[in-house]
Amino acid sequence: MSQATPASLLTIFGATGDLARRMLLPSLYSLQAEHLLPDGMRILGTARSELDREGFSNLVAASIAERIPAAERSDEALRGLLERLDYCAAGADDDASMQALAGRVDALRNGDVLYHMSTAPRFYGPACQALAANGVAGPGTRVMLEKPIGKDLASAIAINDSVAMAFDEERIFRTDHYLGKEGVQNLIALRFGNSLFEPLWSARHIEQVQITVGETVGVEGRGDYYDDSGALRDMLQNHLLQLLCLVAMEPPARFEPTAVRNEKIKVLRSLRPIDRGNVGTESVIGQYTAGASEGRVVPGYAEELGRASRTETFVALRAHVDNWRWSGVPFYLRTGKRLPSRSTEIYIQFRKVPYSIFGGPADTDMRPNGLLIKLQPEERIELDLMSKTPGLDRAGLRLSQVALDLDFHEEFLNSRKRIAYERLYLDAIEGNGTLFVRRDETEAAWQWVDAIADGWRDAGMLPKPYPAGTWGPGASVSLVDRLGHGWRE
Template identity: 70%
Template structure:
């Protein structure tokens, strides 16, 4: 499926469904404030919030103001900018189960619309199709409109197909922007620049020179009040299907013909379709699922998952996988993927370990392999580790040690403000640029692979293994890599 290119016309109205929710307050309104502060919102752009909460516009603006004041750094806060942002904002309560309220919302959208419209569905995915149906029934979903959907979409492949079918009944695929906020992070953008903007790395970015790849997305937090959602989802659906596979695609994909939506998405899709299936016969050796017990994180005692949840559960809070991309570029190179909650540190990084030199001229000197680490959070950093001569007279022969060439993005670009992911994603959506959003076939290909792992766990009756909070997961995750002569980077 290759959707036609979308004519890029800047929107004049942004409608946020679920506008009183946690995502809107933590991420969306602070990001809109940041764009307004930098003069990146067109003067004519209006913002309409909607949710089931019975509020008037003044109450809603008070919520927005509070969210901006809580989540925007004090050094970046400007009361004048906030007042100007609030002047753009209106609110209308609506419920998809109440036809009259949806009609009133439609009338409000019609009155505010003076050009293209972006609908951001910051709601549970089960509401996506009903909202789109209501917009379509009122003639508010035709040309000049586009819709943002928050991932993960669905619970498995079947539910993802059902949701996508419901949305694309109303919005054709070229006007559907599926959000994975990791794709808006500065570090992810820098991964593309590093790979395709430098002659140094691309000739080495293949199985001839790279021995293994590790992608880690570690969190120190627990379920943080999201127990009901998380217990239905788990780390495989919440993080592997959603974020880790996108990072894998950007690491492994072939160079796109150009940096535009269709070309980039086509190359990511090829990676997903090249992933070797992991089923019941492989899950015991190629995967590890874990669940945290009580322990300590950053020196503070924390409860176990079951204590936080309040009932028994076999939901995994940790996943480690050994994946393979079966194509010419990556044949034989393992991709170790790891994510979990209550781990020792919060970090997201992509680590590539190069193959050893074919022959050492330095006698018995132990040669550590070169490596490249691209760190996305908590701070963006690129580290290249090389062998170098240790200073000294070396009368018994040269001594070598590993040194790091570091590029600290915060230090190097200190004069540039670090933008939250949603600033970039909102600006692209408003301007109609879909490059950093996920296409339907990508989403469904990811679910197909993840469903195979989940089905394998069920058929093998594999329960998650316990690990103490503040550790790097079950010991079997370490053993999975060590069986192949590899070690996790910690």
């Protein structure tokens, strides 16, 4: 692979869209404020909206005013960002507009170019091929693709093939914004930067692993998209499987793109299939009904959608990684909308002590050690240990579970909480693909997920109802209870 140089031009497709206004433009502002963007790098926005440079600048300024806290806003930083901007309206299916866009790219670039496809995935291939046809997709260019890459394996392959006609694999950066989160990167540091955990990180010492991504929101105006996707495709296929890979992968030789991605794909290929033969025992799906969420009454999914639907808003799986390190350890994956709290966490429960020396009440008090890695809404790590309960113990020694708690807000009080795209943009601008997803990862994840969806269809499985504000259908409790486990709530 040739050594990439920092991009001289960032071209954002879908620059007037929701993701751009909420995440991308505020991230670029923060990088500008900290003088982290390359000197002279220009930012070219493009979308179907017929704006001029001034109109786009006004949109960017409004986005910054809405999304960046007043205490973090600076007139100087905003001026610096606005000076980098240009805009060219274009549509991937409009040859004349794409030719005009290519001309603008040629005029603005002074070296490498990074394209960011913040559009519907069906436009990725046509847009990339139009760039190639107009001579602006050759060496020195790279492209970021937003998830989801397709809605199943076949569509993912079609999109990947289409993009590959214009860009080599080494120049394609598939984004999962979870990988840009500070807490996710800290999971890598926790595992491979400490001698304490890695010797214990296997089936010999770990009883179970739980990964939960809970949302309190409903479909929030995304009903048509979500109804075509569901929790399995929208969240589990990408976010949860990426977290599972980081927990389960072997230590890479180096913290660099090829080594990290090679270890992640090994995990995905070691996942035991959940298919027609076992989908009924290894998975639970649900759909929220009316209930109470965050102190207010909320309608059910069907009411929000305006029609009856078989789409799942909750999914729980019992997965197994069939290799030497993890044989026999269940990985419980759970995600859903309208759950009691917004949280992303990984819980590793260690095995119980092989024998209790205490007897009496202490044996009843004994709990296994656990490691909790919370990624949102706050980032923290807790290690649950057993400790003696204070007292004279005349009726027998008592034990209590206590937590060694590392709160990142306290430890790094003066460090600003970053938007995930700040890290992802910097890495993509510099050509570092470590935190991006390779093609074979994407397709291996879809292959595993497609078998689950096929199993549901074959078995005629319908989502079980659960009231908004609860932790999903009761059947999800049985899923973990069968092996003597319980969800951490």
